[in-house]
Amino acid sequence: MSAPVLELKNVAKTYRVKQGMFGKPKPLNAVDDVSLSLNRGEVLGLVGESGCGKSTLAKILLGLEEPTSGQVLVDGEAIGGQDRLALARRIQPIFQDPYSSLNPRKTIADIVSLPLRVHGVGDAKSRAKSVRETLELVGLPARVLNTYPSQMSGGQRQRVAIARALIMHPEIVICDEPTSALDVSVQSQILNLLNELRAEFGLTYLFISHDLAVVEHLATRVAVMYLGRIVEEADVGDLFDAPRHPYTRALLNSVLTPDPSLGVPDTQLGSAYPNPISPPSGCHFHPRCPFAETLCKTKAPRPVPRAGGHVECHLHDPDSTMYRPDFTV
Amino acid sequence: MSKDMTKPLLSVRGLTLDIPLARGTLHAVRGIDFDLYRGETLCIVGESGSGKSLTSLAVMGLLDKNIQRSADLMDFDGIELTRASNREMRALRGDRIAMIFQEPMTSLNPAYTIGDQLIEALRLHRSVSRDKARARAVELLEKVGISAAASRLGQYPHQLSGGLRQRVVIAMALMCEPELIIADEPTTALDVTIQAQILRLLVDLTKEMDVAMILITHDLGVVARVADKVGVMYAGELVETGPAAEVFGKPMHPYTRGLLRCIPQPGMTERGGELGTIPGIVPSLIGAVQGCAFRTRCPHASEACGGEIPVRGEQSHRFLCVYADGARSVEGEPA
Numbered sequence: 233m234s235a236p237v238l239e240l241k242n243v244a245k246t247y248r249v250k251q252g253m254f255g256k257p258k259p260l261n262a263v264d265d266v267s268l269s270l271n272r273g274e275v276l277g278l279v280g281e282s283g284c285g286k287s288t289l290a291k292i293l294l295g296l297e298e299p300t301s302g303q304v305l306v307d308g309e310a311i312g313g314q315d316r317l318a319l320a321r322r323i324q325p326i327f328q329d330p331y332s333s334l335n336p337r338k339t340i341a342d343i344v345s346l347p348l349r350v351h352g353v354g355d356a357k358s359r360a361k362s363v364r365e366t367l368e369l370v371g372l373p374a375r376v377l378n379t380y381p382s383q384m385s386g387g388q389r390q391r392v393a394i395a396r397a398l399i400m401h402p403e404i405v406i407c408d409e410p411t412s413a414l415d416v417s418v419q420s421q422i423l424n425l426l427n428e429l430r431a432e433f434g435l436t437y438l439f440i441s442h443d444l445a446v447v448e449h450l451a452t453r454v455a456v457m458y459l460g461r462i463v464e465e466a467d468v469g470d471l472f473d474a475p476r477h478p479y480t481r482a483l484l485n486s487v488l489t490p491d492p493s494l495g496v497p498d499t500q501l502g503s504a505y506p507n508p509i510s511p512p513s514g515c516h517f518h519p520r521c522p523f524a525e526t527l528c529k530t531k532a533p534r535p536v537p538r539a540g541g542h543v544e545c546h547l548h549d550p551d552s553t554m555y556r557p558d559f560t561v
Numbered sequence: 562m563s564k565d566m567t568k569p570l571l572s573v574r575g576l577t578l579d580i581p582l583a584r585g586t587l588h589a590v591r592g593i594d595f596d597l598y599r600g601e602t603l604c605i606v607g608e609s610g611s612g613k614s615l616t617s618l619a620v621m622g623l624l625d626k627n628i629q630r631s632a633d634l635m636d637f638d639g640i641e642l643t644r645a646s647n648r649e650m651r652a653l654r655g656d657r658i659a660m661i662f663q664e665p666m667t668s669l670n671p672a673y674t675i676g677d678q679l680i681e682a683l684r685l686h687r688s689v690s691r692d693k694a695r696a697r698a699v700e701l702l703e704k705v706g707i708s709a710a711a712s713r714l715g716q717y718p719h720q721l722s723g724g725l726r727q728r729v730v731i732a733m734a735l736m737c738e739p740e741l742i743i744a745d746e747p748t749t750a751l752d753v754t755i756q757a758q759i760l761r762l763l764v765d766l767t768k769e770m771d772v773a774m775i776l777i778t779h780d781l782g783v784v785a786r787v788a789d790k791v792g793v794m795y796a797g798e799l800v801e802t803g804p805a806a807e808v809f810g811k812p813m814h815p816y817t818r819g820l821l822r823c824i825p826q827p828g829m830t831e832r833g834g835e836l837g838t839i840p841g842i843v844p845s846l847i848g849a850v851q852g853c854a855f856r857t858r859c860p861h862a863s864e865a866c867g868g869e870i871p872v873r874g875e876q877s878h879r880f881l882c883v884y885a886d887g888a889r890s891v892e893g894e895p896a
Contacts, residue, residue, distance in 0.1 A: 488782030
């Protein structure tokens with residue numbers, strides 16, 4: 233494989249959140265020193281609970297948010313120096329809710345051709361041809377061209393959103409919970425479509441989802457995010473078959489497979505997700521971790537390599553007093 | 562009140578819901594039957610528009626005025642719900658029948674403290690002192706796993722996380738020791754980790770307190786882990802009902818099997834492989850609906866599917882299909 237198509241180097245995003253009317257604004261580290269790299273054709277599944285910074289990271293990649301520090305490189309070029317339009321040619325989003333992400337007053341032809349018109353690509357005739365081809369690609373018949381989003385089902389709308397994302401032939405597609413709002417029978421169609429399109433065009437996906445079964449199915453690599461940090465990252469097989477971080481284990485445990493012989497699992501995550509404005513000291517995960525020791529409260533773990541990726545946990549750090557090489561959770 | 566364990570707590574026969582629209586009548590729920598015993602959990606699973614939420618609202622008597630409800634029988638512990646007055650229904654709701662909805666923020670009043678709302682839930686139906694009600698509120702908040710329960714009573718809903726709010730809603734539902742809890746997608750708005758915690762809590766509490774539960778969901782994983790009995794709903798009908806182990810172990814209706822193939826199942830579905838799909842869309846239920854509603858999407862549809870559909874299966878595990886084996890043999894599934 234050549235150079236990574238997408239690379240994040242120590243990316244951080246800090247918001248200043250005001251506390252009350254007279255309170256001093258406090259920093260909120262939504263994304264905290266995230267480094268990732270994605271090769272062409274890979275699908276990086278990004279998982280974590282709400283508020284962990286998944287969507288902020290997606291916004292940074294789309295150029296909708298400026299990172300406070302760090303660099304995002306597309307094909308080795310920093311995106312900070314590029315304008316939004318150039319970036320939009322390379323990175324396109326698909327959002328969760330196909331009901332709110334499509335303009336209800338525009339026809340499907342208008343919606344799908346908008347990127348072409350914004351970028352001034354081709355003339356009316358070639359644009360119309362391109363729209364028809366893209367719609368066919370996502371499995372929509374040409375007769376929908378002059379209909380409005382309100383006349384379509386949820387699954388059809390999500391196909392329109394995918395068509396709009398693909399018409400500029402981007403390299404990277406950011407899928408933010410693309411099937412969460414859909415029924416299961418429709419979800420599987422959209423997942424199959426995303427898989428086919430990736431194979432056909434060598435697309436690279438950042439796939440954000442709370443549904444770990446879906447992530448396991450679609451992703452080639454998985455990054456687990458907790459309070460703005462990637463606490464574990466590995467190839468999908470390594471991560472799902474041998475999770476190293478206790479948080480990853482808890483997440484995997486909470487997946488409800490349709491097996492009636494099993495009851496509801498005990499995730500052993502006692503307290504609720506912490507307030508990101510005042511994150512716990514040391515390892516952010518320690519208040520919820522069943523394996524936490526004193527060290528976890530005082531010292532933040534450093535990223536250490538693991539099979540197929542990295543993990544941030546004292547239990548896996550050879551230099552730590554807590555190191556347990558045989559530890560598999 | 563009698564606590565007869567051999568008789569169902571809730572018995573529904575031929576529940577039908579019609580919504581008159583300008584274009585004709587929408588047959589949203591078309592003659593469904595089920596029984597629910599004390600301490601039992603029935604999960605009704607279906608896709609959007611299948612009528613599962615309307616079914617739960619019909620039991621609670623909370624339907625919009627324009628929806629016409631009829632049933633041969635809707636017996637809740639000897640009370641015929643179809644004939645109960647609004648006053649009788651109000652007395653039942655929140656007392657013997659409790660409800661838990663999807664979004665905890667909308668079921669809690671943002672202007673009142675948690676304590677006020679919990680105490681009111683009890684004092685509305687029981688003549689107990691405020692102190693007694695307060696003590697019960699603290700007891701239940703602890704039971705649903707909320708730490709420092711007494712200090713939470715003075716807090717407002719916005720001060721709590723989504724998971725905590727749903728715990729408060731569950732505590733509120735339990736204030737009057739209900740016999741039936743109807744939970745409509747109680748964990749859909751929550752994170753997966755919190756979802757597991759809340760479901761575990763619901764399962765433990767219903768078993769411990771011998772409460773019957775109807776849980777409405779679209780998530781087959783939730784159903785498999787929580788249900789004693791399953792009802793698969795499609796286009797206003799329960800197309801398959803039975804004990805969870807049987808419905809998942811040997812799904813008879815082609816729709817049930819189709820749904821199970823749509824979801825990636827860790828360890829069973831090939832990573833990155835193709836998932837099963839159910840082509841087509843749910844048919845319109847406006848006007849006369851005849852035959853099997855799934856026939857437009859069913860790979861085994863034949864002419865007979867447009868006619869009368871027989872009820873198949875044994876007493877506990879039933880399904881609606883023209884094929885005696887629900888076309889299992891055609892799909893190469895073991896008989």
